[in-house]
Amino acid sequence: MKMIQVVLVDDHSIVRDGVRATLKDQKNIKIIGEASNGKDAVKLVSELEPDVVIMDIAMPEMNGIEATDLLTKKKIQSKVIILSMHDNETYVLKSVEAGAMGYLLKDVDKEEFVKAINVVASGEKYFNTTISTLLVNGYLNKVKQGELKTSEDESEGEFDLTKRERGILKMIVDGRNNREIADGLGISVRTIETHRANIMKKLKVKNAVELVKVAIEEKIV
Amino acid sequence: MKMIQVVLVDDHSIVRDGVRATLKDQKNIKIIGEASNGKDAVKLVSELEPDVVIMDIAMPEMNGIEATDLLTKKKIQSKVIILSMHDNETYVLKSVEAGAMGYLLKDVDKEEFVKAINVVASGEKYFNTTISTLLVNGYLNKVKQGELKTSEDESEGEFDLTKRERGILKMIVDGRNNREIADGLGISVRTIETHRANIMKKLKVKNAVELVKVAIEEKIV
DNA sequence: TAAAGAATATGTATTAATACGTAATTAAAA
DNA sequence: TTTTAATTACGTATTAATACATATTCTTTA
Numbered sequence: 001m002k003m004i005q006v007v008l009v010d011d012h013s014i015v016r017d018g019v020r021a022t023l024k025d026q027k028n029i030k031i032i033g034e035a036s037n038g039k040d041a042v043k044l045v046s047e048l049e050p051d052v053v054i055m056d057i058a059m060p061e062m063n064g065i066e067a068t069d070l071l072t073k074k075k076i077q078s079k080v081i082i083l084s085m086h087d088n089e090t091y092v093l094k095s096v097e098a099g100a101m102g103y104l105l106k107d108v109d110k111e112e113f114v115k116a117i118n119v120v121a122s123g124e125k126y127f128n129t130t131i132s133t134l135l136v137n138g139y140l141n142k143v144k145q146g147e148l149k150t151s152e153d154e155s156e157g158e159f160d161l162t163k164r165e166r167g168i169l170k171m172i173v174d175g176r177n178n179r180e181i182a183d184g185l186g187i188s189v190r191t192i193e194t195h196r197a198n199i200m201k202k203l204k205v206k207n208a209v210e211l212v213k214v215a216i217e218e219k220i221v
Numbered sequence: 222m223k224m225i226q227v228v229l230v231d232d233h234s235i236v237r238d239g240v241r242a243t244l245k246d247q248k249n250i251k252i253i254g255e256a257s258n259g260k261d262a263v264k265l266v267s268e269l270e271p272d273v274v275i276m277d278i279a280m281p282e283m284n285g286i287e288a289t290d291l292l293t294k295k296k297i298q299s300k301v302i303i304l305s306m307h308d309n310e311t312y313v314l315k316s317v318e319a320g321a322m323g324y325l326l327k328d329v330d331k332e333e334f335v336k337a338i339n340v341v342a343s344g345e346k347y348f349n350t351t352i353s354t355l356l357v358n359g360y361l362n363k364v365k366q367g368e369l370k371t372s373e374d375e376s377e378g379e380f381d382l383t384k385r386e387r388g389i390l391k392m393i394v395d396g397r398n399n400r401e402i403a404d405g406l407g408i409s410v411r412t413i414e415t416h417r418a419n420i421m422k423k424l425k426v427k428n429a430v431e432l433v434k435v436a437i438e439e440k441i442v
Numbered sequence: 443t444a445a446a447g448a449a450t451a452t453g454t455a456t457t458a459a460t461a462c463g464t465a466a467t468t469a470a471a472a
Numbered sequence: 473t474t475t476t477a478a479t480t481a482c483g484t485a486t487t488a489a490t491a492c493a494t495a496t497t498c499t500t501t502a
Contacts, residue, residue, distance in 0.1 A: 092357070093357075093360055096357050096360070096361060097361065124354075125354045125357065125358075126350060126354075127350055127353030127354060127357060128350055128353065129347060129348055129349055129350065129353070131353045131357075132346075132348030132349070132350075132352050132353040132356060133345075133346045133347075133348060135353065135356040135357070135360075136313075136314075136317045136346060136348060136356070137346075139314055139317065139318075139356075140317060140318065172430065173430065173434075175426075175427070175428060175430045175431040175434065177428065205396075206396070207396060207398065207429075208428075208429055208430055209393065209394065209396045209429055209430070209433050210396040212430050212433050212434065213394075213396065213433065213437075216434075216437070
């Protein structure tokens with residue numbers, strides 16, 4: 001069984017002590033170096049090229065996500081597992097964007113920690129079930145807000161426009177002038193102007209530019 | 222230890238047999254009913270109100286996501302775990318939106334299956350690490366596409382507009398007429414008209430409506 | 443320093459758009 | 473069937489916008 005070389009990056013020595021204690025009796029995992037900020041981590045990892053880097057996020061000089069990003073950009077082959085107390089979706093997603101292969105919370109149990117290191121060292125991503133719940137809940141929050149927004153947009157989008165008005169507004173937004181719209185509908189240009197004036201009054205705008213912007217923003221058309 | 226009552230929903234009896242065999246020696250889990258399509262599932266679950274529903278997605282009459290959605294809407298307290306062969310992000314997200322509390326793939330091992338049922342029965346969501354990776358990869362794909370789109374937008378947004386032209390375009394998009402723009406800049410209305418004509422020529426539009434739309438769509442302003 | 447690009451401005455002409463107001467006809471709702 | 477809402481249209485008046493063209497001055501670049 002191949003020895004997995006690990007570099008440990010955290011600004012709190014207590015955490016580093018804890019991780020060291022956790023891994024000390026793993027036959028195939030060896031901590032070969034430590035750093036306490038992102039900047040030193042990049043330097044150290046570039047030199048040592050460990051298999052796995054255990055990286056905290058919140059650190060002085062350069063945070064763990066930035067350090068991960070830099071390592072990714074320098075094409076260092078070491079695989080980063082973020083070990084963080086930050087349990088929110090944004091940190092997870094930013095980390096994976098930066099190139100992290102795993103994300104664990106600091107309350108992870110020893111067994112899963114070891115498993116994560118082994119999985120990631122083998123080239124697979126590892127995110128435990130807590131992370132799934134984070135991502136799913138984050139998504140549901142977005143949908144909820146999206147739904148609220150959608151309903152608001154729809155109710156605000158009404159604006160008391162008649163069916164005809166709505167149709168004419170659509171053609172205006174298409175970039176057609178009054179002449180073109182009238183010809184298309186087989187009615188008088190004067191009628192189009194009237195509708196146009198009525199629409200602008202209802203939407204409380206003073207010219208075509210504002211009209212188009214409101215129509216698009218409020219999803220009227 | 223409370224007995225967890227489970228209803229099993231899958232159109233393939235082989236799968237139902239498999240699940241039954243898997244759970245048969247669990248002291249605290251009991252299958253109290255089975256259905257082979259979404260419609261029957263909703264009816265059965267509404268009557269029996271099990272703690273947990275193991276639900277497939279692809280089924281005749283009504284699929285598992287729709288059935289889950291219906292159960293959620295009827296405020297049935299049973300918690301749904303989706304057991305599916307579909308390993309893509311969309312199904313996961315649609316399931317959780319519909320109210321599912323867990324999502325497992327059909328290759329899940331017995332131990333984890335039992336764990337998921339227990340976790341979900343206790344009111345927590347359960348998604349294993351494979352689902353996490355799915356969600357993360359799905360996000361990365363979106364970012365990748367988003368990045369490509371962004372660069373295209375930015376390069377197309379140039380359009381050879383001078384600094385002055387860009388500033389005037391911004392004010393046009395703000396909804397200000399030529400008079401207002403001229404007064405604000407302390408120059409002639411005739412100059413604004415000239416700039417305006419030049420901008421429209423460069424952007425290949427024929428009126429203000431198209432101008433605004435292009436400016437917004439191409440993120441010029 | 444010369445050349446090129448950007449900014450400013452004007453002339454001539456046309457019409458499209460906006461504002462304010464009134465009214466008849468048709469369609470939908472009560 | 474009556475009432476209400478929507479659609480269609482016009483009169484009067486003003487000006488804002490668009491099109492096409494030319495030219496000077498100022499700023500930046502080579």
